[in-house]
Amino acid sequence: ILVVLGDRYEIFSAVSAAMIANIPIVHLHGGETTEGAFDESIRHSITKMSHLHFTATDEYRDRVIQLGEHPNRVFNVGGLGIDNIKKLELLTKEEFEESINFKLNKKNILITFHPVTLENATAQEQFQTLLDVVNELEETNIIFTKANSDTDGRIINSMIDEYVSQYKDKSVVFTSLGQLRYLSALQYVDAVVGNSSSGLIEAPSFNIGTINVGDRQKGRIMADSVISCSGDRVSVNKGFEKLYSEKFQTKLKQVENPYGGGGASKKIKTLLKEISLLNILKKQFYDLNKEIK
Incomplete structure (x- = not known):
């Protein structure tokens, strides 16, 4: 079997080849939507080429x-990124500062901004606005991680x-930063x-804020x-004002991560051991309005 995660075009190529070669495909993190990026179309296409799904x-x-996959082949296991948080021994503040050769300040933010592939405003325009805003923040240090390889990614990286x-x-x-340093940073x-999915999936587990910019x-x-x-x-200025407000900081202490509390990888492993792959390549479209025959 081929096990793939997510919605990147690199994965799409591998999945296409596996489908033609009659190799069963297991898709992780399907069913999600990202209306501001072409990853949306790729993700749903991978879903239709896959035979088992772990959401x-x-x-x-x-x-x-809803995309026509049979419920017996679709399993909610929670977010995989949470597993790394639970399993890794994260760095202490001193260890983290030494690992990045950089001292933290009274306030600190981590910025990851990827190209906005389906928005009218260019990545350059949006990112410049973000830079202008954060540059005015007082007693604040900034850790940047670079953009991915999507269109205009090089422009963002040059600006950083x-x-x-x-x-x-x-x-x-x-x-x-790699997994260990990135999660330690949180x-x-x-x-x-910025507009990285990590701000939605991993960051809530640390009870910190996320300022999600744009429609990505x-x-x-x-x-x-x-x-x-x-x-x-x-809008970005208001986002930072809300982030540092007393009301929001109090609210953060009670936040629960909608992507679960970990254990996804173990659930997937258990299910893959139990599920028979016999005749799994043949799929019948599951119509929500009719009972499957």
């Missing part, structure tokens, strides 16, 4: 079934490099800022810790 919430499970070269005293950039920052993640289930704003300056 992150019941709502996403329902959506996979230029900003960090100008403000070395309060900012640092990494192509990728212990010590006030918020994940529009349609995904969001915890109460997520502040969504459009890409304009006024």
